[in-house]
Amino acid sequence: MHYTHLVFYIFERIHFEVFWIIMNRTYKQIQQITLAVDCIIFGFDTNKLEVLLVHRGFEPEKDRWSLMGGFVGNNEDLDKAANRVLCDLSGLENVYMEQVRTFGKANRDPYERVVSTTYSALILKKDYRAELISEYRAEWFSINNLPDLIFDHKDMIVSAIQRLRRRVRTVPIGFNLLPEKFTLPQLQKLYEGILGEQIDKRNFRKKLRTMDFLIRLDEKDKSQSKKGAFLYRFDEKEYNKAKSFNI
Amino acid sequence: MHYTHLVFYIFERIHFEVFWIIMNRTYKQIQQITLAVDCIIFGFDTNKLEVLLVHRGFEPEKDRWSLMGGFVGNNEDLDKAANRVLCDLSGLENVYMEQVRTFGKANRDPYERVVSTTYSALILKKDYRAELISEYRAEWFSINNLPDLIFDHKDMIVSAIQRLRRRVRTVPIGFNLLPEKFTLPQLQKLYEGILGEQIDKRNFRKKLRTMDFLIRLDEKDKSQSKKGAFLYRFDEKEYNKAKSFNI
């Protein structure tokens, strides 16, 4: 190796080692931050999409509404923390949940530095244990009529709705908001509620007819009309064969 | 108010207060977690999409490859931390970046509890200061030929690519990977590289012709052919008028 190359090489080598030593020290001394999860819990009520909010019972921000949240334990998976919070506060397990995004502005909670990862959950409203409503001062709100919320919880809900609107068109997750057996008018109202727009009945049903995983049962639901509407169920096995969905 | 109602009311009230007192204590005592950001830095090289990785210079996991990352300061916005890490390690500011998702498995880093939020950045490779490549032992890797990576960094890259593939079809972010003036053959190769599939030249150009924000200049780039290809530029103002994009 040429002399100047060698000098350059040694210099670079030292530079490199020093950089990593600094990195390594940083690695040990770094500041720690309180990490939270907040759950945007969606439910569906005949024709509108709703979120479940809790009434904050302590200062600061007493008497304002907030999402259900909790802190992440030191040895707890982030996803598990979200499930725990949902389960603690709703009594429900094995609920469809997915991460939305992480909110990390330094002053988002003006009282303390908290970074929060949001998760959205789709639950069947009637599975939600009614007694918890009073226990946690929880209440369902239509997404079109949200109350005043603490911190950036409104932004959290908005971004969860945006994501839900995108996802619900390409993945059959909407069924989590309906009972196992449902009618097509119900399903259409669900989609209209989520997307916030009217859908043509014939075009909607035409699309659904092409989906082999939507099984028509020999039963009718007569609660909404005299004629009665056929009940359907979502067949997961059949869906997994092709995994194509598009509304 | 009827007597039993009153008793019930008081009971519920106490229950509610106790719950919030516990919550409030929890709020103060909660465990804190080291929070990191990792940057998936994408670049484009004539016909393939690449990511920039750094060679880890210290134990544990010495000599393996990793994403560029850093820790979030106690008074630092999460987004700012990602920008800082990118800037420290690439010398670039004002780069297109967006949050991807947060990785929070308790044992994802087997040595220490670290939760990490990933950000993807699209940079123009030639803006990346070459001297930093040797300073940080960084290297560009084709996304089809990634080396062995520490922890869950491979998953991080995979989810960033998935997201990029979705986004690039509906938002004109791909231009961040090209110089200000670019040719249509370049643009097509970029899309082919990102999406990992061939695109029909005539159909591609037909779509682009409908987009008013793609301005053809009176210059040609003759570096790739004798005939030369017209240069174009992306007109942001024009795009903002309609904000519709779809490839």
Place this chain on the structure above:
DNA sequence: TCAAAAGTGTTTGTTCTACACCCATGC
């Protein structure tokens, strides 16, 4: 003059949209 890349349209099939009437039933 020829090799190499740039540029250009048409046809066909698929998907999306708009739209209006009959059916079954309980009251």
Place this chain on the structure above:
DNA sequence: GCATGGGTGTAGAACAAACACTTTTGA
């Protein structure tokens, strides 16, 4: 027998996919 919600099909427009030849020019 009528009011209420459930159920069905078709025609036109927009969009997507497949496909082959001509142009330019430097070497």
